[in-house]
Amino acid sequence: MNRITKYAALVAAACAVLGFSGPGGASAAAPDSLDWGECTGPGLDPRQQCATLDVPMDYSDPGSPKIRIAVSRIPSEKPPARRGALLLIPGGPGGDSLGDPSGKGQKLPRKVREMYDLVGFAPRGMAPSTAVDCALDPADLSMTKRLPWPAPDGSLDENMATARRTAEACVRDGGELIRHISTANEARDLDRLRAALGEERISAWGVSYGTYVGAVYSQLFPHRADRIVLDSNDDPDHTRVTRNWLAAFEVGVEDTFPEFAKWAARPGNPYRVARTPAEVRSGFLRLAARLDREPLPWPGANPPRLDGNALRQIMLSSLYDPDDYPALAKAIRAAREGDVPPVPEAPPEPVLQNIAAVGVGTVCNDVDWPDSADAYQKDVHESRAVYPLTAGMPRGPMVCAAWPFAPREPAVRITGQGPSNILLVQNERDVATPLAGARKLRRALGERAVMVTVNSTGHDAYLDNGNACGDRTVSRFLATGTRPAADLYCD
Structure with a gap:
């Protein structure tokens, strides 16, 4: 997962048949043709082609x-071996798969690449699709503002x-599309x-928030879905x-922090921060509390101080991928000595503005x-007591606590009605989409799905942070x- 996608994934972050022309119109309308041409951008395979598709802004309004x-x-x-097209559904909300x-x-096995056209897209609102932008104050683009980290005493006044x-900015500057x-x-x-x-x-292969998109697609258009892989499930x-995806972080951190703690206490580890995993945890909590009381200046960061919530945000971001554990260890070691780590890499401000606006529109x-x-x-006080990390x-309250508009339609209810053509793959320890949430999606889908649980740590399982058994199972499907006859555990 790249940095922009990971940032977007943090923001997050109806009846089966709706009573207007949306689903019916989408499948019944005469299809536009796609005029494929050359793609622009660094690092793209020369075989990759690009096009644009026009869609209604409002599916309930024919005009x-x-x-x-x-x-x-x-x-x-x-x-000659082609079966069809494989949609690569990105995470987020606020991610895109144009480069995927x-x-x-x-990374897909050659046999899969031979069978499918690989298709990426930028969801509505994400540049270079017709884009939205809320023109937020740059200070409000910080993840410690975008996620509802409370004040040191648990107060939510600043969050509200x-x-x-x-x-107010999104209503003023987001235009009609954000609705x-x-x-x-x-x-x-x-x-x-x-x-x-x-x-x-x-x-389709949907990842993270893309698993919810894939599940909703399979609910609204069950007989248009072929082989559906949902990876790291909401x-x-x-x-x-x-609201539940945000709440899942408290469980996801508790599931994954012990893996970081074991790594950070391992003898011989050049980034070792304590002698035992228990000391890693207690030391982190003490350090975050100290930074709550005595923040350190952090020039170039947003905001320009390393306080307890900034350290907690580094922790949250670093637990997505074990490869990022050194970033958290270096931050802990520096802050203990009264120093600060390097400022985390972030996308350019226009990209952040776009990500933020799409996130606001989706979640609200x-x-x-x-x-x-x-x-x-x-609930915040209870969470602070039970899940101190x-x-x-x-x-806490995200921007939707002040969103002035009610949803235009009920959220789609995922059920077991439809073809049995869905495979879930899920790491056992995932900070953003913990196993507990994946099990709820598995139950909701009933006989439509089989789930592969992978004994691994990190976000994104298939061909990334999973294991060989899980990868083989998904590739074979x-x-x-062919799916496993029943839910499978890959040790």
Whole structure:
């Protein structure tokens, strides 16, 4: 997972058949053709092609203006063996997969690359698709503002103030499109894309938030879905949606921090921070509390100080991938000595503005959030007591606490109705999409799905932080359609 996608993944971060022309219109409308041409951008495979697709901004309004969706593909490497197209559904909300046919798509086994055109896209609102931007104050682009980290005493006053500023900016500068950014509309866009590709059915590999997009697509268009892989899975509870994904961080951190602690206490590790895993944990908690009281100046960072929440955010980001453990260890070692680590890499401000706006539109339009600090305060205090590593953040108020609009439609309810063609793959220890949430998606899908649980740590399982057994199982399903007869544990 690249840095931009990881940043976006942190922000996060209906009935099966809706009562208007959205799903029906998406599948029944005459498909646009895609005029494939050369892609621009660094590091792309020369075989990758790009195009744009026009889709309705508002699927409930037949006269709605059109918006542009940017699309990419690398055609099948062996046309006689071609089965169809494999959508690479990105995480986020606020990620895109335009570069994925050239990137992670090339990790797929050759047989899979021969069977499918690999297709990426930038979801509605994400540049270079028709883009949204809230023109936020740069200070409010910080992850310690975008995620609801409470004050040292657990107060949520500053979180609510940030939510109001962000919501006001997005209403003022986000335009009409920000009202129509939602998971259900992304799924409808994907069905328009399926039709434009000339496919009766389409396969998909959805990762992180993309698992929810894939599940919603499979619910709205069950007979348009072919082989569906959902990798690192979100809780699909349609009554809470992103609120549950945010809350999952408290469990995900507790699932994964022990792995960091064992690594950071290992003799011979040049980044060792303590003698035992227990001392790693207790030392981290003491250091974060000290920085709450006595922040360190951190020139060039946003905000320009290393306080307890900044350290906790470094912790959260570093637990996505064991390869990032050294970043957290170096931050701990520096702060203990009164120094600061290097400023974390971040995308350019225009990219951050775009990511933030798409995130706001998705999380606030998918489901309604309580609109007062009192509605969150009790849960935050409870979370701080039970899950001290995350200090109450996972139960706090995001921008949606001040969003002035109600969702235009109920969130899609995921059920077991439809073909049995879904394979879930899930690492046992995942900070962002913990196993507990994946099990809820597995139960919701019923006989439609089989789940592969992988004895591994990190976010993104297939061909990334998983293991050989899990990778073989997913590759076999994509290549042959064969799934395990029952849920499988890959040790």
